[in-house]
Amino acid sequence: AYHGDTAGCMAVCDPEEGMHSLFAGFLPQHYFAPAPTASFEAGEDEVQADLDALRGVLGAHHEEIGALLMEPLLQAAGGLNMISPHYLRGARALCDEFDVLLIFDEVATGFGRTGKMFAADHADVTPDIMVLSKGLTGGYLGHAATLATDRVHDAFIGDSELHAFMHGPTFMGNPLACRVALESLAVFEEDDYLGRIQALNDVLCEELLDDAELRAHPDVADVRVLGATAVIEVHDAETLEGVAGFARRQGVWLRPFGHWLYTMPAYITSSNDLRRITDVMKHWFTARHVPSTSQ
Numbered sequence: 001a002y003h004g005d006t007a008g009c010m011a012v013c014d015p016e017e018g019m020h021s022l023f024a025g026f027l028p029q030h031y032f033a034p035a036p037t038a039s040f041e042a043g044e045d046e047v048q049a050d051l052d053a054l055r056g057v058l059g060a061h062h063e064e065i066g067a068l069l070m071e072p073l074l075q076a077a078g079g080l081n082m083i084s085p086h087y088l089r090g091a092r093a094l095c096d097e098f099d100v101l102l103i104f105d106e107v108a109t110g111f112g113r114t115g116k117m118f119a120a121d122h123a124d125v126t127p128d129i130m131v132l133s134k135g136l137t138g139g140y141l142g143h144a145a146t147l148a149t150d151r152v153h154d155a156f157i158g159d160s161e162l163h164a165f166m167h168g169p170t171f172m173g174n175p176l177a178c179r180v181a182l183e184s185l186a187v188f189e190e191d192d193y194l195g196r197i198q199a200l201n202d203v204l205c206e207e208l209l210d211d212a213e214l215r216a217h218p219d220v221a222d223v224r225v226l227g228a229t230a231v232i233e234v235h236d237a238e239t240l241e242g243v244a245g246f247a248r249r250q251g252v253w254l255r256p257f258g259h260w261l262y263t264m265p266a267y268i269t270s271s272n273d274l275r276r277i278t279d280v281m282k283h284w285f286t287a288r289h290v291p292s293t294s295q
């Protein structure tokens with residue numbers, strides 16, 4: 001998982017494959033459950049092994065665990081992993097059973113990225129705490145929000161210094177950022193962004209998921225699409241060396257990392273522009289296997 005670059009956030013990111021190993025000795029230690037292995041399409045039975053693994057960690061350590069934190073449905077910078085809604089439902093049930101709070105980091109998934117307003121909506125699950133940012137302002141101004149259920153909120157709201165949660169940065173509740181967020185959300189509704197996201201999803205499915213040649217390419221390990229997100233995962237990270245320059249020369253900006261060549265297009269992207277993006281993603285693989293001619 002990936003949850004951010006400040007100290008508390010780094011401590012809950014992937015401890016081994018994340019980018020924060022430099023800080024390992026400095027960060028507080030947490031328990032990590034094994035990453036879910038079942039895909040987005042997995043049925044209830046198929047997520048059972050993943051949930052058993054989660055139960056193992058919660059069962060052994062729930063007395064010391066305050067909350068289970070996850071990126072629901074879609075791990076973004078953690079590798080574009082797409083997780084079954086059944087896993088979210090199972091995680092909710094386990095958190096209730098062990099009296100552990102459930103936190104959904106919807107910074108990447110919130111506001112339509114997975115095809116519904118929130119990833120939690122796919123599973124009809126309510127987390128105890130939900131973290132929102134990126135899509136809240138559409139990137140026009142930095143802003144974030146932490147939402148909590150009444151049960152959590154009531155536990156720290158009050159006038160007593162011993163009870164109230166007196167903790168926050170200087171520019172918290174910034175009025176301009178809040179205004180931008182409200183405007184961004186208004187545009188989201190007025191311009192039917194969920195409809196646009198569905199249209200983007202159709203193109204991504206057609207151009208990437210349904211491309212048998214791409215999926216059968218020897219360098220390609222997997223192709224995944226969820227909402228307005230698509231990724232081509234490769235077997236060997238070296239396969240993607242040079243792809244950013246290759247794309248830029250064709251007027252497309254891609255930022256691959258690790259084993260993942262992905263796109264999370266802006267919701268205003270037209271179908272034609274999106275096809276330009278997916279064409280470049282595909283051409284990287286087809287062009288690679290054309291024998292090079294003398295130049």
Ligand SMILES: *Cc1c(COP(=O)(O)O)cnc(C)c1O
Pocket residue numbers: 002003004005071076077105106107108109133
């Ligand atoms: C980008 C991201 C963050 C970090 O947000 P910052 O504003 O950089 O702190 C946290 N969680 C997820 C899932 C993200 O994608």
